[in-house]
Amino acid sequence: MGLCERCKKAKATFHLTNIERSGDKAERHLCDKCAAEEGLLQAPKASVDLSELLENFIAGAKSGAADLSGLVCEHCGLSYVEFRNQGLLGCAHDYERFKDQINRLLERTHDGSSHHVGKAPRSLGLKPKPQLDIRRLRRQLEEAVAGEDYERAADLRDRIQELEKS
Amino acid sequence: MSGPLDEVARRAGEWLRGVGPMHEIVISSRIRLARNVRGYHFLSKADTAMRAELAEALANAMRRATLLKDMLHVDVEHLDELDRQFLVERHLISRQLAEGTGARRVAFDVSEAASIMINEEDHLRIQVMRSGLQISAAWEQINAIDDALEEHLDYEFHPQYGYLTACPTNVGTGIRVSVMLHLPALRLTNELEKVGQAARDMKLAVRGLHGEGTEALGDFFQISNQITLGRGEAEIIDDLGTAVIPKIVEYELAAREALLKGRLQALDDKVWRAMGMLKAARLISSSEAMQYLSHVRMGLHIGRLSTIDLQTLNELFLQIQPAHLQKLHGERLSGEQRSIERAAVIRARLNAN
Numbered sequence: 365m366g367l368c369e370r371c372k373k374a375k376a377t378f379h380l381t382n383i384e385r386s387g388d389k390a391e392r393h394l395c396d397k398c399a400a401e402e403g404l405l406q407a408p409k410a411s412v413d414l415s416e417l418l419e420n421f422i423a424g425a426k427s428g429a430a431d432l433s434g435l436v437c438e439h440c441g442l443s444y445v446e447f448r449n450q451g452l453l454g455c456a457h458d459y460e461r462f463k464d465q466i467n468r469l470l471e472r473t474h475d476g477s478s479h480h481v482g483k484a485p486r487s488l489g490l491k492p493k494p495q496l497d498i499r500r501l502r503r504q505l506e507e508a509v510a511g512e513d514y515e516r517a518a519d520l521r522d523r524i525q526e527l528e529k530s
Numbered sequence: 531m532s533g534p535l536d537e538v539a540r541r542a543g544e545w546l547r548g549v550g551p552m553h554e555i556v557i558s559s560r561i562r563l564a565r566n567v568r569g570y571h572f573l574s575k576a577d578t579a580m581r582a583e584l585a586e587a588l589a590n591a592m593r594r595a596t597l598l599k600d601m602l603h604v605d606v607e608h609l610d611e612l613d614r615q616f617l618v619e620r621h622l623i624s625r626q627l628a629e630g631t632g633a634r635r636v637a638f639d640v641s642e643a644a645s646i647m648i649n650e651e652d653h654l655r656i657q658v659m660r661s662g663l664q665i666s667a668a669w670e671q672i673n674a675i676d677d678a679l680e681e682h683l684d685y686e687f688h689p690q691y692g693y694l695t696a697c698p699t700n701v702g703t704g705i706r707v708s709v710m711l712h713l714p715a716l717r718l719t720n721e722l723e724k725v726g727q728a729a730r731d732m733k734l735a736v737r738g739l740h741g742e743g744t745e746a747l748g749d750f751f752q753i754s755n756q757i758t759l760g761r762g763e764a765e766i767i768d769d770l771g772t773a774v775i776p777k778i779v780e781y782e783l784a785a786r787e788a789l790l791k792g793r794l795q796a797l798d799d800k801v802w803r804a805m806g807m808l809k810a811a812r813l814i815s816s817s818e819a820m821q822y823l824s825h826v827r828m829g830l831h832i833g834r835l836s837t838i839d840l841q842t843l844n845e846l847f848l849q850i851q852p853a854h855l856q857k858l859h860g861e862r863l864s865g866e867q868r869s870i871e872r873a874a875v876i877r878a879r880l881n882a883n
Contacts, residue, residue: 452651456688473757478760481765
């Protein structure tokens with residue numbers, strides 16, 4: 365941190381940037397004492413009026429919401445904001461359209477899960493995962509960890525991962 | 531008022547027979563599956579024409595499935611309010627379907643064990659109900675119905691998310707397993723909250739008699755899974771059927787045992803006072819009647835009372851509800867008239883016993 369440009373002794377704690385009419389920037393770095401002597405320590409009188417500030421604030425809030433309301437499903441016309449208000453999706457495509465938001469929501473409501481386990485339509489020809497085997501192994505894994513039998517735990521973990529992939 | 535539903539009103543569904551494992555405490559086991567079909571929006575974005583088209587297509591698929599060909603189809607949209615309420619009381623349709631708008635239907639089998647709602651929150655809501663703790667049997671039946679429907683329909687299924695549902699809280703398996711429990715002793719001993727807390731810790735929901743947003747009438751509670759993604763059907767069923775529910779049943783039995791041992795007079799007073807009220811009342815609301823019937827039901831199971839059989843009791847639970855009373859009476863009744871009629875129906879059944 366530099367020294368005060370006026371007295372060149374104390375630490376500069378007062379920084380002012382003036383923008384000239386020409387657009388050039390004039391910077392000033394002063395210590396508290398010199399700034400006070402130059403009459404700069406008093407807060408500059410509010411040159412923007414309150415209504416202008418409020419208008420800016422509202423416009424800002426609106427543009428923030430626009431980011432989300434721009435998120436609309438082209439198939440059913442549902443907007444993300446609408447979904448958030450009513451809790452219901454409008455069509456199957458919404459799951460892809462709002463994927464990021466929905467993934468977060470699903471992990472919150474389904475105990476951290478975001479992937480289906482279980483039945484699938486037979487027409488898809490998917491082999492169902494052996495759920496109860498995985499479950500039994502998970503229990504054994506918990507026991508192994510609790511009993512600090514890490515070699516067995518690692519082995520069980522591998523077998524669970526193998527089953528989950530199949 | 532006449533039609534196929536009047537016939538239905540005179541009997542009690544299979545699930546109310548009062549049989550099945552742990553039936554003294556477990557009233558019923560219910561599974562529902564949420565399914566949507568390809569080529570249509572979900573219902574919140576389906577206009578009138580699309581809803582009507584869906585209803586027609588789905589009902590036709592059901593008629594083509596051999597397994598479902600004997601089901602009774604009911605056009606809920608054109609049913610009067612009393613009949614819709616009647617179907618809710620029998621757990622054949624949800625309140626949401628009863629109170630909804632536009633094309634919507636239900637089909638159910640004669641035993642009322644299986645029902646399929648069309649255009650509820652999802653295109654299809656399949657439900658199977660069994661008496662007592664029979665979750666696995668219910669799963670076998672509903673799985674077969676689901677397979678049969680799938681042969682005639684193209685379900686929305688996503689490689690990552692599984693069966694897609696209108697509400698992301700149901701996505702994945704689309705399964706909700708609910709068990710209805712009768713827990714009068716746990717309530718009397720003020721231990722219900724412990725059970726409720728334990729259930730919530732396991733991410734299970736505890737609700738009243740008619741599911742979502744209803745209060746627990748007459749010591750009846752529904753416990754159901756909430757997580758549908760990342761856990762398979764078998765795991766969810768196994769969790770409830772072999773771990774959670776038997777444990778709660780054990781607690782209720784222990785509470786009954788403790789009351790029998792330590793507070794026999796107080797227990798007998800509850801049971802016999804309830805019986806006295808039911809036999810004497812001239813005006814009775816359904817919640818008051820439910821509470822007394824609940825105590826009588828417990829008295830019957832712990833051997834403090836034997837002047838009534840379970841079948842009669844189970845039928846009364848159903849028939850004292852507002853729409854049933856009116857259907858059986860044959861005309862619409864005001865609130866006070868219902869209370870008079872309810873008291874009369876109960877007295878007639880109990881004094882004939």
